[in-house]
Amino acid sequence: MNTINTNYPLKSKNTFGFDIVAAHYAEAKTPGELIELLKHCANENLKLYILGGGSNVIFPGNFDGLVIHPSMDEISLVDETDEFATYRVGAGICWDSLVAFTVDKGLGGLENLSLIPGDVGACPIQNIGAYGVEAKDCIVSVEGVLRESMFPFELKNHECHFGYRNSIFKNELKGKVVITHVTFRLSKQPTLITHYGNLEEELTKYPEKSIKTVRQAVIAIRESKLPDPKEQGNAGSFFKNPIVSVDLVKELEERFDRVPFYPIDSQTVKLPAGWLIEQSGWKGKRVGNVGVHAKQALVLVNHGDGTGTEVIQLAKTIIDSVKQQFSVDLEMEVNVVE
Ligand code: EPU
Numbered sequence: 321m322n323t324i325n326t327n328y329p330l331k332s333k334n335t336f337g338f339d340i341v342a343a344h345y346a347e348a349k350t351p352g353e354l355i356e357l358l359k360h361c362a363n364e365n366l367k368l369y370i371l372g373g374g375s376n377v378i379f380p381g382n383f384d385g386l387v388i389h390p391s392m393d394e395i396s397l398v399d400e401t402d403e404f405a406t407y408r409v410g411a412g413i414c415w416d417s418l419v420a421f422t423v424d425k426g427l428g429g430l431e432n433l434s435l436i437p438g439d440v441g442a443c444p445i446q447n448i449g450a451y452g453v454e455a456k457d458c459i460v461s462v463e464g465v466l467r468e469s470m471f472p473f474e475l476k477n478h479e480c481h482f483g484y485r486n487s488i489f490k491n492e493l494k495g496k497v498v499i500t501h502v503t504f505r506l507s508k509q510p511t512l513i514t515h516y517g518n519l520e521e522e523l524t525k526y527p528e529k530s531i532k533t534v535r536q537a538v539i540a541i542r543e544s545k546l547p548d549p550k551e552q553g554n555a556g557s558f559f560k561n562p563i564v565s566v567d568l569v570k571e572l573e574e575r576f577d578r579v580p581f582y583p584i585d586s587q588t589v590k591l592p593a594g595w596l597i598e599q600s601g602w603k604g605k606r607v608g609n610v611g612v613h614a615k616q617a618l619v620l621v622n623h624g625d626g627t628g629t630e631v632i633q634l635a636k637t638i639i640d641s642v643k644q645q646f647s648v649d650l651e652m653e654v655n656v657v658e
Contacts, residue, residue, distance in 0.1 A: 322346045322353050324360070330387070334374035335437055336622045336631065337553030342369075342387040349391050349412075351500050355470050358498070361386050368467070369657055370498050373414065373438035376446065376555050379657045380628040390441050392500050395421060406460060408503045411441025415448070418504075423535050428510020429458040431531040432519075434538040437549060437556060441499040445489040446653065447482045451538055452516035456482035458506060462489075464499040473497065484590070485560050485653055517541075545616045553622030554613065558635060559593040559650045568648070593642075593650055594618035600641045607634050632656060 328345030331337055344366065348354035361368045367385025371377065392410030395418070399406035405427055409418055415438050419430045432453035442448075443455040444462045456477065463474045481488040489497065510531050514520045519534070522541055526533040547554050561582070569589055572579045576599070581589040597603065597617035604614035609626035611634070613619040620631055639650045 322348065322357055324357075324386070328387070330371075330374070330379065330383070333371060333387075333389070334377055334379060335549035335553060336378060336555055336626070336628070337549070338379055338622065338626070338628050340379050340382050340628075342383045342385070344386040345389070346386065347389045347391040347412075349393070351392075351465055351472060354388065354390060354465055354498055354500065357386070357388050358465065358467060358470050361388075372411070372442035375437035375549070376442065376653070377655050377657060378555070378628040378631055380632060383657060388498070390439075390498060390500055392441075398503065403508055404505050405508065406503060406505045408501050409440050410501055411439060411464075411499050413440045414438075415440055415443060419535065422504075422506050423531050426531070427506035427508065428512070428531045429453075429504070429506045430455075431510075431535045432513055432516075432538055434535045435542045440502050444480060444482075444487055444499065444502055446485050447487050449485065450542075451519050452513045454482070454484075456480070456487075458504045460503040460505050462499055463501040463503075464497045467496055467498060484563075546619060547613055547615075547621055552613075553626070554619050555654045557593075557618045557653050558620045559597075559618060559638075560653045561590045561593050562596075562648050562650060563588050563590050564648055565589075568646075572646070591648065592618070596642045596646055596648060596650070597638055600638070600645050602638055602641065607637075610634050612638070628656070 324344050324346045326344055328342045330342055331339045346357050348357055369387050371387050371389050391412035393412050394410045396408050398408045416435055418440055419434050422430050432451040436448050444459055448455045459477050461474055461476050462480055466473055512529055512534055514523055519537055522537040523529055566587055569579055569581055580595050581591050583589050594617040602612045603617040605612050608630055609623050610630045611621055611623060613621050635652055642648055642650050
């Protein structure tokens with residue numbers, strides 16, 4: 321049986337840096353160990369939370385149950401052709417270490433997703449995305465264990481119902497599975513995706529365009545705009561970019577000089593939540609121990625001794641404020657532990 325720690329501090333296990341404690345905490349290195357822990361949890365009637373890299377989560381307070389951290393850490397080559405290499409990766413591998421590993425091997429696909437915090441096991445849940453690429457573009461399949469029956473499962477890419485910051489794991493399977501491995505197909509003849517935002521412009525500072533320099537450029541852009549969780553607690557984008565009608569954008573264009581948006585189809589666009597929050601006057605504001613980041617209004621930060629409850633309260637106030645000024649409903653992207 322795995323070691324189960326009691327009264328375990330989670331301050332270093334959540335990127336907001338909230339100073340909280342889990343009544344019980346254990347790591348699962350294999351699916352077998354995970355099943356043992358799930359059985360223990362069921363037998364003892366404990367509340368359960370599966371914690372990955374802790375980069376997209378808010379604990380409102382101490383957690384009175386068992387926190388399990390999947391720590392499967394192997395990266396295995398499972399298939400190789402002239403065009404592609406396919407790797408099966410353990411859920412506990414740090415996401416950016418995987419990106420670095422693939423870029424070092426000259427394999428393309430994940431480079432635009434450089435420096436996103438968190439572990440591999442969480443990447444399919446919200447289908448992480450940045451700079452014109454989403455994790456789903458490289459995911460072949462997702463494996464794990466069903467929480468209730470403790471049976472293993474494997475879903476192919478199309479069965480995961482991936483969408484913008486969305487998947488089956490946030491809907492039908494929410495809270496019902498533990499992801500243990502993700503399989504990725506990476507390209508030996510990569511096509512670079514550089515059209516997004518100022519990536520193309522950033523790349524002019526480098527001598528060549530390659531997956532290595534795309535990674536370097538993405539890291540440089542992220543470091544210039546997003547706070548490092550080691551220095552200031554945060555969970556990256558706190559809200560999803562809302563999908564709105566083209567008509568609303570036309571109305572906004574009468575009120576504002578430049579309205580940034582990402583086209584989706586002839587009827588709808590995605591508006592940057594950061595822009596809406598900035599226009600509502602929240603950028604850089606501090607409320608008690610928490611606040612809105614000064615360089616990217618989409619990110620809420622912990623100024624030191626903040627709590628999850630304070631961040632949730634601030635998020636609600638921002639949602640109300642944006643609703644009042646723009647009639648747009650912002651939705652939180654970060655998961656709140658109940
Ligand atoms: N903007 C503002 N004010 C702000 C922030 C943004 O006006 O404070 C406007 C600017 O016009 C800017 C536009 O919004 O040009 C877009 O901003 P940015 O390029 O930073 O991207 P985003 O839409 O705010 C999304 C992802 C990020 C990802 C970037 C780059 C979501 C919810 N967020 O942000 O994801 O890094 O695109 O691809 O889709 C994350 O998930 O943690 C994350 C950082």
